[in-house]
Amino acid sequence: MRLLILGGTKNLGRHVVEAALRDGHEVTLFNRGTTNPSLFPEVRRLLGDRADPSALAVGEWDRAIDMSGFLVRDVRLSAGLLRDRVGHYTYMSSIAVYADKTTPGQDEFGPLVPWPVDAPDNEFTMDLYGPAKVRCESLLTATFGDRTSAVRSGFVVGPYNPDFGNWGTALAQGTRMECAAGAGQPIQYVDARDLADFLLLEVSGPFNVVGPTRSMAELAAAWRSVVPDPAPMDWEPAVDRFHLDDEGIFRLDNSRALAAGFRPRPDAETARDYVAWVQDGNTPPDPPH
Template sequence: MKLLVLGGTKNLGRHVVETALAAGHDVTLFNRGRTNPELFPGVHRLTGDRAAPDVLAGGEWDGVIDLSGFLVRDVSLSAAVLRDRCAHYTYMSSIAVYASKTHRGMTESAPLLPWPAGAPEDEFTMDLYGPSKVRCESLLSATFGDRTAAVRSGFVVGSYNPDFGNWGWALAHGGSMECAARPEQPVQYIDARDLANFLPHDGSNDGTFQLDNSRALAAGLRLRPGVEVARDYIAWLRAGNIPPEPPH
């Protein structure tokens, strides 16, 4: 599919682009060309700043993955330009959206952070990271309806990524390991490759092997366990049999 990646050259985004290219998607990158500009030389690029995303008005995409949306103003601008130019808009959000940091086992429906009255929509501060993600999620829902999804991640780890960096560095090169004050307190993390796989997944083949066979089962179809199917087929091959060429 035709995929527009907003960002894509630093941490998670780099994995997303690698994964999308490996899956055969037709990728376009939109960024300022400052961060690792030597990456992905064969990939189509649109150069620009999120504060003025006019260059996006020249294309159409099946999917957008927004990895660089930190400011409400920026996401609002790209939403306006892309509303009628893409089928689906995936927004990379964060667990920083949740109002509570003490409740355990929160789900996606947990209360979200409010927007602080009078806070600027065009200036990044760490205090506004969570509230901005909340506002961006909500403005994208208002713009795209069910054509948008927000993915709220915790720590993203692995190559290209800084989190776990001091532990990884100490294990790789020696040195002291910083440890949690309370060792029983868990840390949730996700490997950037797993998250990247999840983000470019287009679902276009999801139904192929999930057909409803209840009528056949009711009519008497009996299915032997998969392990028996595999074991007998391997034994058949080992006996010197050669399967026919498709079509079959």
């Protein structure tokens, strides 16, 4: 398959490219060429900025996977250029699209956050993150119809990714894992490799690509099980206790994604591989917020 990846050289994008090459796809990367430019020397590269995607004006691909579409303007520009030259457009979205943060068991067709009146479509702020994802999903559906999918995830865990990097580092170094959320706080995440595999599937519509709901205590126990004699868990770190955006947003229904081929691996496997990655000398990146 001829695959165009917008982004592809950091965090989750690296896993998508690795999975695509593993599966024998012909990969083209479109990005600025400034982040990890030496990665994947065997693939074709188109250099350009999302604000000026003219490098995409020539060429045809079976699939496009958009890993870097944060601004509505940027996604609109790429969609307009690629509408008649890609067979399917997959958009990396977020669980931040949901308006209801409290009701457990929501599927993909619950209420979404609205776009604020007079909000700029070419500027990024955390307040606009969820609304921008909703608006990008909508414009892609209007452009591609059933030839598009929106993959919604929350925490993405694994090598190259920041989420839960503090736990992986603590276990690798034999120090105490810290958690500022309560032990009973529900949580969902996804292993970056499992998410990458799902992004390569040609499916249509929105999907909650999140793992099963765990309590923080259950998740911590699974992670601590991967090393001998782990240090005691610290549930009272020197930061204000926080609540992870209300309980409903981490009790989403993932049955639609499971039916489409999503296969989340066990928590202990994710933890074991993250710890090994840190022990090999790697440092988790800082969180983006």
